[in-house]
Amino acid sequence: MHLIGGNLNYSSWTLRPWYLLTEAGIPFEWTRILLDTPNFKSEVAQFAPNGRVPILIDGAITLWESLAICEYVNERHNGKLLPENSEARALARAISSEMHAGFSALRAGLPVNIRARRTVSIDAPIQRDIQRVTELWSDAKTRFGSSGPWLFGAFSIADAMYMPVVSRFHTYGVPLSGPAHDYAQHVLTTDSYQKLERLAAAETEIVEQDEVGTPR
Numbered sequence: 001m002h003l004i005g006g007n008l009n010y011s012s013w014t015l016r017p018w019y020l021l022t023e024a025g026i027p028f029e030w031t032r033i034l035l036d037t038p039n040f041k042s043e044v045a046q047f048a049p050n051g052r053v054p055i056l057i058d059g060a061i062t063l064w065e066s067l068a069i070c071e072y073v074n075e076r077h078n079g080k081l082l083p084e085n086s087e088a089r090a091l092a093r094a095i096s097s098e099m100h101a102g103f104s105a106l107r108a109g110l111p112v113n114i115r116a117r118r119t120v121s122i123d124a125p126i127q128r129d130i131q132r133v134t135e136l137w138s139d140a141k142t143r144f145g146s147s148g149p150w151l152f153g154a155f156s157i158a159d160a161m162y163m164p165v166v167s168r169f170h171t172y173g174v175p176l177s178g179p180a181h182d183y184a185q186h187v188l189t190t191d192s193y194q195k196l197e198r199l200a201a202a203e204t205e206i207v208e209q210d211e212v213g214t215p216r
């Protein structure tokens with residue numbers, strides 16, 4: 001498999017399949033296309049027609065859209081990256097779609113910036129998104145997640161979809177409590193996340209519009 005993505009420090013959509021593959025121990029070839037550069041679109045066009053990253057190439061198959069890529073990787077791994085129980089699997093898909101389609105205030109106000117530690121002002125729409133995320137993490141953990149540290153016990157696509165949110169909360173010091181706090185701490189201490197932090201810290205490019213807030 002070949003994953004084509006943006007800067008690991010900033011590219012929230014890239015991070016989802018990157019983390020899925022890395023945490024699941026699935027080997028992949030990696031190509032980075034720098035966001036916010038004049039050649040971005042033409043470089044992406046060499047791989048896929050949609051004009052955005054991430055892109056996954058597997059033999060004759062070329063895919064885009066982070067959630068579709070995660071679903072494909074799951075299929076190729078015998079469905080092991082979604083919960084076995086059908087009710088849990090349905091919820092994992094619902095919250096993954098909710099992430100993919102929603103949380104626009106959170107995504108705009110707290111851009112992914114893995115290596116930064118910042119303070120930003122949290123307005124009401126962002127606070128509502130934070131509240132909803134912590135509620136849905138707690139709900140998944142309470143109903144289906146008691147057998148392990150992930151949202152549904154074992155690692156799944158849902159964890160990969162929410163990893164950039166964990167990272168945002170870490171970057172901007174969003175206070176968490178209870179199951180949401182424990183879950184976020186788990187993600188941050190995984191070898192895959194630690195590897196991501198090292199790779200992001202080694203990147204030198206700056207995407208100005210994602211550098212928000214003041215240092216803390």
Ligand SMILES: N[C@@H](CCC(=O)N[C@@H](CS)C(=O)NCC(=O)O)C(=O)O
Pocket residue numbers: 006010011012013014035051052053054064065066067100
């Ligand atoms: N819905 C897409 C969103 C992809 C996306 O917006 N990617 C960003 C990088 S994180 C991008 O390629 N931005 C460059 C651009 O839109 O020109 C997905 O889930 O993959």
